[in-house]
Amino acid sequence: MEIRDLGEFGLIDRLTKILKIEDSSVVVGFGDDCSCVRISDQLVLFTSDVQIEGRHFVKALISPQDLGWRVVSVNVSDVVACGGKPRWGFISLAVPPELEFEYIEQVYKGMEEACQYYKMDIIGGNTSSSEIIIFDLFLTGITDRFVPRSGAKEGDYILLSGYTGLSRAGMELLQMKKDSYEDFENRLIKAHTKPVARTDLADRIKKFASSCIDVSDGLAGDLSHITHMSRVKAVLHREKLPVSPDLKIFCTKYKKDCLDYMLFGGEDYQLVFTVKEKHLSQFSDCFVIGKVEKGSGIFLKEGDNIKKISEKGYQHI
Amino acid sequence: MEIRDLGEFGLIDRLTKILKIEDSSVVVGFGDDCSCVRISDQLVLFTSDVQIEGRHFVKALISPQDLGWRVVSVNVSDVVACGGKPRWGFISLAVPPELEFEYIEQVYKGMEEACQYYKMDIIGGNTSSSEIIIFDLFLTGITDRFVPRSGAKEGDYILLSGYTGLSRAGMELLQMKKDSYEDFENRLIKAHTKPVARTDLADRIKKFASSCIDVSDGLAGDLSHITHMSRVKAVLHREKLPVSPDLKIFCTKYKKDCLDYMLFGGEDYQLVFTVKEKHLSQFSDCFVIGKVEKGSGIFLKEGDNIKKISEKGYQHI
Ligand SMILES: Nc1ncnc2c1ncn2[C@@H]1O[C@H](COP(=O)(O)OP(=O)(O)O)[C@@H](O)[C@H]1O
Ligand SMILES: Nc1ncnc2c1ncn2[C@@H]1O[C@H](COP(=O)(O)OP(=O)(O)O)[C@@H](O)[C@H]1O
Ligand SMILES: Cc1ncc(C[n+]2csc(CCOP(=O)(O)OP(=O)(O)O)c2C)c(N)n1
Ligand SMILES: Cc1ncc(C[n+]2csc(CCOP(=O)(O)OP(=O)(O)O)c2C)c(N)n1
Numbered sequence: 001m002e003i004r005d006l007g008e009f010g011l012i013d014r015l016t017k018i019l020k021i022e023d024s025s026v027v028v029g030f031g032d033d034c035s036c037v038r039i040s041d042q043l044v045l046f047t048s049d050v051q052i053e054g055r056h057f058v059k060a061l062i063s064p065q066d067l068g069w070r071v072v073s074v075n076v077s078d079v080v081a082c083g084g085k086p087r088w089g090f091i092s093l094a095v096p097p098e099l100e101f102e103y104i105e106q107v108y109k110g111m112e113e114a115c116q117y118y119k120m121d122i123i124g125g126n127t128s129s130s131e132i133i134i135f136d137l138f139l140t141g142i143t144d145r146f147v148p149r150s151g152a153k154e155g156d157y158i159l160l161s162g163y164t165g166l167s168r169a170g171m172e173l174l175q176m177k178k179d180s181y182e183d184f185e186n187r188l189i190k191a192h193t194k195p196v197a198r199t200d201l202a203d204r205i206k207k208f209a210s211s212c213i214d215v216s217d218g219l220a221g222d223l224s225h226i227t228h229m230s231r232v233k234a235v236l237h238r239e240k241l242p243v244s245p246d247l248k249i250f251c252t253k254y255k256k257d258c259l260d261y262m263l264f265g266g267e268d269y270q271l272v273f274t275v276k277e278k279h280l281s282q283f284s285d286c287f288v289i290g291k292v293e294k295g296s297g298i299f300l301k302e303g304d305n306i307k308k309i310s311e312k313g314y315q316h317i
Numbered sequence: 318m319e320i321r322d323l324g325e326f327g328l329i330d331r332l333t334k335i336l337k338i339e340d341s342s343v344v345v346g347f348g349d350d351c352s353c354v355r356i357s358d359q360l361v362l363f364t365s366d367v368q369i370e371g372r373h374f375v376k377a378l379i380s381p382q383d384l385g386w387r388v389v390s391v392n393v394s395d396v397v398a399c400g401g402k403p404r405w406g407f408i409s410l411a412v413p414p415e416l417e418f419e420y421i422e423q424v425y426k427g428m429e430e431a432c433q434y435y436k437m438d439i440i441g442g443n444t445s446s447s448e449i450i451i452f453d454l455f456l457t458g459i460t461d462r463f464v465p466r467s468g469a470k471e472g473d474y475i476l477l478s479g480y481t482g483l484s485r486a487g488m489e490l491l492q493m494k495k496d497s498y499e500d501f502e503n504r505l506i507k508a509h510t511k512p513v514a515r516t517d518l519a520d521r522i523k524k525f526a527s528s529c530i531d532v533s534d535g536l537a538g539d540l541s542h543i544t545h546m547s548r549v550k551a552v553l554h555r556e557k558l559p560v561s562p563d564l565k566i567f568c569t570k571y572k573k574d575c576l577d578y579m580l581f582g583g584e585d586y587q588l589v590f591t592v593k594e595k596h597l598s599q600f601s602d603c604f605v606i607g608k609v610e611k612g613s614g615i616f617l618k619e620g621d622n623i624k625k626i627s628e629k630g631y632q633h634i
Contacts, residue, residue, distance in 0.1 A: 003421065018422065019432070023438050039359050047443075048441075048443045052445055056445075087354075088340070090364075090365055094367065096320075101318045104332065111336070121340050123340075123354070127328060131448075132447070136409050136453045
């Protein structure tokens with residue numbers, strides 16, 4: 001059987017069954033945005049995300065400095081989604097020997113810029129050669145409460161930390177390789193090349209969210225991890241889904257369906273999370289987009305009309 | 318300037334200067350086998366080592382189960398070299414979608430076999446697609462004393478935990494693609510495909526070694542990291558360097574220079590370390606191969622003859 005027949009999640013499912021976790025200090029193993037171990041009185045989070053040339057970025061379409069920012073941000077996002085603060089990164093690098101040094105230097109400047117911004121440090125790494133450029137970052141974070149994908153409860157509200165769909169629009173704009181871009185187009189491109197992880201929400205997520213995930217593969221796909229793991233149903237309200245003004249102009253100009261971008265566009269690195277009604281007031285800067293109900297699946301409500309939506313997200317395989 | 322003009326260590330040197338470590342809980346940053354942070358009352362070690370198809374292994378020449386064992390072992394080796402015990406691994410995987418699932422399954426069985434052997438767990442991972450097979454393992458360990466590369470002192474003895482040069486001989490045998498191999502050849506091949514990290518020495522290294530490094534790039538090259546960082550000179554005694562009987566037969570049969578394999582062959586994952594005279598008796602199962610003196614460089618003493626030897630080790634770039 002080829003790996004492609006299993007898909008990314010089918011593959012992960014089978015592989016993680018082979019690995020037995022025996023250590024009782026492991027609080028969370030496979031199945032969440034981060035793994036978690038207890039060291040003395042601390043909960044320590046582990047995650048990793050890679051940027052591979054041709055799969056996550058095209059060298060000609062993103063500046064090396066933004067690439068460095070990006071590999072840090074996508075990892076920080078997973079730590080924040082578990083209620084943590086990012087602390088120590090470890091960077092594993094593989095590069096073609098004929099690549100210009102100045103390119104990698106700029107990537108490191110971007111990583112350092114992001115480390116300053118997120119108040120964390122990269123403290124070590126590993127170096128190899130390869131035919132393509134690979135930046136694999138491992139990130140450790142700290143929390144005192146692990147916020148899981150599995151904690152959503154019937155009656156909870158579903159919140160979203162910001163607009164979605166921008167990054168996919170930005171990527172498509174880049175791929176058009178236009179000679180010049182309008183202002184709104186440049187903003188969408190920046191949402192793709194320089195996403196910002198929501199560390200500003202980390203404390204409140206830790207204190208008040210019953211479940212959380214970051215939107216890397218698309219809102220519907222990532223929310224479906226929450227509904228599956230929490231064994232609940234999500235009902236989203238069409239009119240409450242936030243539409244970015246820039247995305248609206250983009251969709252009009254290029255005759256695209258905004259909803260498709262908002263639900264299925266990946267790499268926005270916003271957070272989708274659930275909270276009890278009594279904590280709603282903590283998140284006045286976020287969008288309340290729906291409610292958790294008994295059942296399963298994700299539904300979209302538009303007026304009196306309710307329809308089930310696809311749970312497909314971006315799959316790497 | 319191309320990266321190849323800098324070489325691996327020139328590149329690392331320049332890159333790590335860009336990254337500023339500001340967190341005072343970081344006990345060891347760049348420059349050793351592991352990085353180290355203090356979490357509550359624990360010293361936590363970080364390391365990572367990758368196996369990239371074509372660079373670290375050739376798919377047709379190593380079984381997937383051995384490859385899984387190997388990626389765990391090469392990481393455990395770095396943790397042990399710092400006096401630590403391996404605890405939690407995080408595996409980042411990139412594979413071609415058309416690869417057979419059964420191949421990856423066997424790699425995971427090999428990783429799990431190694432985890433059982435070394436008493437550690439892999440607790441999470443990441444999955445991407447790529448054109449070549451990449452297993453990047455990030456490993457954390459625990460210690461209560463960090464053994465650095467920089468601790469060797471004048472008068473210390475230099476010890477080696479076992480034979481070196483076997484792995485390179487094994488790799489060359491594999492590359493010959495012979496129809497059949499003799500017994501001693503199969504043992505050399507196994508030293509290459511299934512190296513064993515010296516966790517059996519971890520406790521004693523932690524308690525008694527003044528400096529330590531694992532032999533991944535070759536004895537001379539790795540020992541030179543100790544002499545540079547400790548600002549000392551190493552004098553090795555030719556007749557005390559342990560020659561594996563299998564390597565001796567190999568060198569006779571294929572007309573090779575044993576010493577060249579022993580000093581410059583990589584991937585044996587033995588430990589080279591220094592200890593004070595009063596602790597020598599703790600390591601009766603290791604080879605005393607020389608002494609630390611005032612000065613710099615690595616020298617080989619044969620009878621009354623002393624000559625400086627090259628400090629070159631395997632470089633990835
Ligand atoms: N690309 C990199 N970026 C940052 N630090 C690196 C990188 N590569 C290696 N390092 C750091 O440089 C030091 C030496 O690395 P290396 O010689 O590869 O160690 P080892 O041979 O034990 O794996 C280590 O502290 C490691 O963390
Ligand atoms: N190749 C792998 N081996 C082991 N565990 C993996 C692998 N890939 C992913 N995982 C684990 O599966 C879970 C889901 O991963 P994933 O959906 O990729 O998370 P995210 O999208 O937040 O990066 C996580 O617990 C992760 O640690
Ligand atoms: C060249 C290229 N092709 C496709 C994409 C789209 N893409 C790549 S990864 C990804 C999803 C996010 O993946 P990752 O950052 O690996 O996070 P994870 O799924 O592991 O959380 C998407 C939508 C892209 N950014 N660049
Ligand atoms: C196909 C192939 N080419 C070359 C080698 C030789 N080789 C690859 S890596 C390496 C040194 C060890 O490298 P790594 O495990 O990355 O450890 P590090 O140097 O990072 O400690 C050697 C001698 C090999 N094993 N396979």
